[in-house]
Amino acid sequence: MEDTNIYEYTLMLADSSLIMGQRLSEWTGHGPILEFDIAITNIALDEIGQARLLYQFAAELKNKQEPGSKATEDTIAFLRDAWDFKNLQISELPNGDWGQSVLKIFFLAHWQRQMYGKLIYSPIKNLSDVAEKALKEVTYHVRWSSDWVRRLGDGTEESRGRMQKALEYLWPYTQEFFEPEGYEWDGIFENAGEDFFENMKIEWNKEVSLVLTEASLTLPESHTYMRKGGKKGLHTEHLGHLLAEMQFLQRAYPGCEW
Amino acid sequence: MIIADKEITVEDIRKMLNEVVDPEIPVVTIADLGILRDVRKEEDKFIVILTPTYSGCPATDMISLSVHKKLRDNGIKNFHVVTQLSPAWTTEWMTEEGKAKLKRFGIAPPVGSSATEVLEKKHPRCPHCHSTDTVLVTAFGTTACKALFKCNDCREPFEYFKCH
Numbered sequence: 001m002e003d004t005n006i007y008e009y010t011l012m013l014a015d016s017s018l019i020m021g022q023r024l025s026e027w028t029g030h031g032p033i034l035e036f037d038i039a040i041t042n043i044a045l046d047e048i049g050q051a052r053l054l055y056q057f058a059a060e061l062k063n064k065q066e067p068g069s070k071a072t073e074d075t076i077a078f079l080r081d082a083w084d085f086k087n088l089q090i091s092e093l094p095n096g097d098w099g100q101s102v103l104k105i106f107f108l109a110h111w112q113r114q115m116y117g118k119l120i121y122s123p124i125k126n127l128s129d130v131a132e133k134a135l136k137e138v139t140y141h142v143r144w145s146s147d148w149v150r151r152l153g154d155g156t157e158e159s160r161g162r163m164q165k166a167l168e169y170l171w172p173y174t175q176e177f178f179e180p181e182g183y184e185w186d187g188i189f190e191n192a193g194e195d196f197f198e199n200m201k202i203e204w205n206k207e208v209s210l211v212l213t214e215a216s217l218t219l220p221e222s223h224t225y226m227r228k229g230g231k232k233g234l235h236t237e238h239l240g241h242l243l244a245e246m247q248f249l250q251r252a253y254p255g256c257e258w
Numbered sequence: 259m260i261i262a263d264k265e266i267t268v269e270d271i272r273k274m275l276n277e278v279v280d281p282e283i284p285v286v287t288i289a290d291l292g293i294l295r296d297v298r299k300e301e302d303k304f305i306v307i308l309t310p311t312y313s314g315c316p317a318t319d320m321i322s323l324s325v326h327k328k329l330r331d332n333g334i335k336n337f338h339v340v341t342q343l344s345p346a347w348t349t350e351w352m353t354e355e356g357k358a359k360l361k362r363f364g365i366a367p368p369v370g371s372s373a374t375e376v377l378e379k380k381h382p383r384c385p386h387c388h389s390t391d392t393v394l395v396t397a398f399g400t401t402a403c404k405a406l407f408k409c410n411d412c413r414e415p416f417e418y419f420k421c422h
Contacts, residue, residue, distance in 0.1 A: 021314075035406060039398035046402065049314020053343065129343035133313055136346060136422055143376070144397045 006124060007061045008086065008183040011076070012231050013115070014054035015087035018077060019239070020108055021047030022246050023095060032098055039144065043105060046137040050130065051077070057126040078250035082239045086181075089230035090173040092239040099152050099159065100166040106145035107170060110208050111177045112138040114200045121190040146211045153215025160216065167212070168220050175226035177204065184231075266334065271297045271304050274332050281320045282401050285363040288321055292351025295342060304329075304337040309347045311422070312402040349422045361385050365404065366418040375421040377405055382418045384409035392416075 024044035031037025055073035062071035095101045119131035152159040178201035278288050288294045296307040310318040349368040357367035366382040381390045389411035399406045404417045
């Protein structure tokens with residue numbers, strides 16, 4: 001039971017990173033200028049790297065639980081269907097324009113920084129090891145995306161308008177960040193008290209609000225309908241299309257390597 | 259080079275691995291970069307500990323392969339390469355010699371510590387003209403470990419190896 005929780009939690013983190021990385025990699029060759037293109041695809045690479053480390057651990061857990069299942073990082077990434085994915089919904093949403101993409105990174109990176117910041121104290125060594133490494137990477141993502149949010153929000157009328165629109169589109173997807181699923185409790189965090197997730201949420205809110213205010217953007221009304229369910233496998237229509245592309249090679253040519 | 263008729267020591271292994279360079283920045287060795295964490299002997303087996311720089315760094319697999327190849331080419335069969343994530347790799351493990359090599363290669367070496375690094379406020383010395391009147395272009399460069407800067411004096415762009 002305990003291992004199942006750890007397995008599912010690891011998948012939630014890994015899937016969020018992989019799907020985000022896959023989505024952002026669509027920018028390759030399409031960034032507004034070369035330097036920005038390189039930056040956003042570097043972030044995609046970090047995400048996919050983190051996902052790989054987490055999937056390797058997940059595969060280990062799976063093989064321990066079900067000997068003979070021959071799980072690897074690749075089978076977990078490429079041979080599951082949309083309802084098996086536990087990624088936060090925000091990661092699967094389309095990139096939209098540059099502003100929408102950087103705002104996605106901004107929200108997710110702040111969430112990752114909170115999560116990895118707690119996970120470095122996890123009694124589960126595989127998770128704390130990955131967190132220690134990933135925390136350094138997402139710190140750069142936080143700085144880079146915050147800079148962009150300020151620049152565009154506090155920019156021209158056109159850029160501010162687009163950022164405000166992106167904010168209204170993405171904000172409802174941030175609610176599920178800190179609403180724990182059953183698997184997010186057991187033994188994963190050190191001293192996770194009752195208000196553990198609530199405190200992380202307050203911290204996250206404080207950090208993102210500060211930047212959004214500096215960017216002269218207005219948070220949507222609090223009664224906005226908030227989306228959730230990604231963590232237990234409920235997704236938007238966008239995930240299936242993304243997987244169809246990402247998994248094509250392994251589905252068409254099982255076991256193919258390059 | 260095959261060492262025969264001689265007891266192979268940890269020092270010998272280190273010497274062999276000193277020839278393994280980073281595939282993306284081939285002027286520095288994996289020891290210079292601090293990727294090679296340790297070599298030790300357990301019973302009759304050599305254990306080589308590597309720590310990857312960035313989670314997604316494509317050079318990581320390549321480096322592990324190069325280590326395998328280097329040891330096998332030297333006739334070493336009984337070894338095990340372990341990838342260790344924690345403690346996480348940091349640029350503070352980079353040797354002074356490694357930093358000097360980077361600079362000669364045209365990459366500004368990391369300045370200061372990762373905990374306090376705010377790239378916008380950094381002015382790494384230009385590896386071309388040594389000016390410190392430099393400015394950040396973008397926080398992410400041609401590889402995960404670098405940022406792009408430009409020099410306001412000689413007007414040349416250059417790469418900076420980020421603190422990590």
